[in-house]
Amino acid sequence: MWGLRAVRGRGWGLVGVRSAGRGTDRPWATGLEGKQTNRTLLITPWLFNDKGIMCLKSNNITVAYSDNMKTYRYIGMRLHSTSTTVDPNEMKTFQALAYKWWDEQGEYAPLHSMNDLRVPFIRDNLLKMITNHHLESPLSGMKILDVGCGGGLLCEPLGRLGALVTGIDPLNENIKTAQQHKSFDPILDKRIQYKACSLEDIVEDTAETFDAVVASEVVEHVNDLETFIQCCCQVLKPGGSLFLTTINKTHLSYALGIIFAEQIAGIVPKGTHTWEKFVSPEELESLLESNGLLVQTITGMLYNPFSGYWRWTEHTNLNYAAHAIKSSAKVETEEHHTKAPGIDGQEASQK
């Protein structure tokens, strides 16, 4: 099983796969779906003493490392959009990682530090839209959807800033981790809702209800990007914002993300990433524009594996962030009227 092999290569020292005995004290083991096998991966406790070593390794990896985690996060997405092509072993390995979300110095450290860029990006762009805001609760009154929320790493900061956040993730374990983590904070408990489902499942019920949709580190794993973007557009209010962060499809991302991370260093299991699924900013922009989303900004992000910090950069050849706004129907009809009164609906639909 490649999952185990890759994981051992990191020095995790897995005991191996034990059959789930009665009364396992690992709660997430009980959450498996019926159709999956009954075997669970149990990690030995001394794993945590190696945290220093694991941290070292994680800090030495470039952006590809975070790709590794994202893959694990979004295996479930493939499950939902293309039914049963997901390898249950991949799911298991990821389930083993499900509880590790909130270790700020652990495997998900790069995602934690990406919040330093993502949260101000979302916050500042949303603040531009509203006129009177309170600095102590800048996003109060806003409804935000986080697609592929994982353990809730991005939902919680947005919730603290006052927004009402709905986090969705296809994997049950992630939702459980996220729910458990937010339950300790009474304020976040009220502001954040989690659901284990995919975007398609909620599109009908939540059409045009969200002020913003965030899909961070998601689109490079989605099978049908066009449908995904259309769904995002559907759930957004007119004038609402879509925030995306993803990886570019360049020679550099191939070299660092695929060759180095998967084949040389062996950190990411071979075949986890499909370079073909990476999306270039130009492609993304054209997809967004053709679905009624006006692109406002596209900026590059760069991860420094030594310091563990991200920073903004003008080069988008590795990671980048995009902000688009759903054009409001009202604006379109106004334009239509001011440009040439009396033009029939045909020309309007061509636009």
Add this chain to the structure above:
Amino acid sequence: MAACCRLTRFLVVPGATLGGLRLPGLRWLSGSMGTDQAVYDVVVAGGGMVGTAMACALGHNIHFRDKKILLLEAGPNKVGKKLPETYSNRVSSITPGSATLLSSFGAWDHICNMRYKPFRRMQVWDACSEALIIFDKDDLDDMGYIVENDVIMSALTKQLDVIPDQVEVVYRSKVISYTWPGPFCNTENSPWVQITLADGRQFQTKLLIGADGQNSGVRSAAGIQNMCWPYDQSAVVATLHLSEPTENNVAWQRFLPSGPIALLPLSDTLSSLVWSTSHEHAKELVSMEEENFLDAINSAFWSDASHTDFIDSAGSILQYAVTFLQPTKSSARQLPPSVAKVEPKSRALFPLGLGHAVEYVRPRVALIGDAAHRVHPLAGQGVNMGFGDISSLIHHLSRAAFDGKDLGSMCHLTKYETERQRHNIFLIAATDLLKRLYSTTLSPLVLLRTWGLQATNAVLPLKEQIMAFASK
């Protein structure tokens, strides 16, 4: 590697007891979980000048408007309604940087309405030679302010009373245990710090700020090592009446072999004394007759008994050289005032020492003020370093709050620690060095410090740098 250092941070000291009240029936699968204890965003342990100022600064910060802050003070509320007529014998020298912090949340206005004394000039000289150094600002800015500690506390408490919704204050709250959360993998337990008081009350908080003084309970509960050693000195404080009223805007300090003696202006007729000397001499000074005490003070400032001819001639040689190279003379030497009376019951003494916490922060805890560092009063920097800690921590916490971060997260706490340790360690080392340098009468060292002081006095840019660093 940074990661290895971080590993040591997570060797959390398990608290003595959880203090009862295990959160009942925690089913982690369920959505919301009712906690019986309110979760505070920040708890400041210690209601001294620095702790109260921290709570005040947080409460008045715009990004903390919707957050809950708690200030725990073990003692009673000592701030009376009315300011007493007599001056208190514990005073602090407040730098312009600290004054800026205090005015940022409106406490400085209260101080100005009560009483404070600005000073424009500082004269520091040696008992063993004629060398002296004069700090003054050419423009009309004040170099610093002498304010009684009680006045500062009163001003801070007034500003706290204005924001009862943001900041809750609990007096007479002796803390018996602090419990930190275990490593992150124990997801069943609360991730907050648990605080248990002697009367059984319990609080939970996302960030605990330890401002509880040199014997900090927070620091020892967190297991943070403290590098400390006692100086063999005690400081004697008193409020003195001057022989005649003067403009009194100069702070005087003379380095005697037994320790520095300083006279800080309080008003036109009053000054505050801070005399650091050996334990025996300090006890003598506090218990001797008033006349003998006054004689001792006057002779400490005026007497030339420790001068030696060798040092005097060496000093004057350098002085001629300096005057030759730099014809424009810097400020003239002034003579300190003499004292005529002691305010009754104002003599007191307290021991001195040096202390510095090896770490200022751990997950969910930060130390500020004397809990983090303790310094000799010869440079007048003790409480100013604490106020500097507050400025830095507020800046980082405010940004973290605006970014929606978990307040107890190490990423911004380590930035605070780095920034402050760089400043504080240098200042503490410099103060310690000065103290040791001036505690001896050995000729080579006296010669060294005489020439050093004269040279520093002559080089204006260097003096300006020193003043700028000390006024932060």
